[in-house]
Amino acid sequence: MDVIVRPDGTEIPAPEPEKEDGSYSLEQLNEIVGGYIQILEAHDGRCVVINEEGKLENLEPNVRATAMVGLFPGDYLVGDVLFCDQKHMK
Secondary structure (H helix, E strand, C coil): CCEEECCCCCEEECCCCCCCCCCCCHHHHHHHHCCCEEEEECCCCCEEEEECCCCCCCCCECHHHHHHHCCCCCCCCECCEEEECHHHCC
């Protein structure tokens, strides 16, 4: 199941992908993360979509999402983070 992890650690279900092929549109991804997107990969193979400019915009750190991804020491994710199945990223 696709989820959005919020900076306060809560998880909410992600909206259904809106494209006919079952994938998210760029506009939908922009809306979910609140700006331009960057795509990473989690340890479990899921896609991780973040706000590319989130740190520049001083978005709140997302400790839970950072732990779920496993980044370089000292790096962290910010803002709302989408975790989704790779099939939704066509």
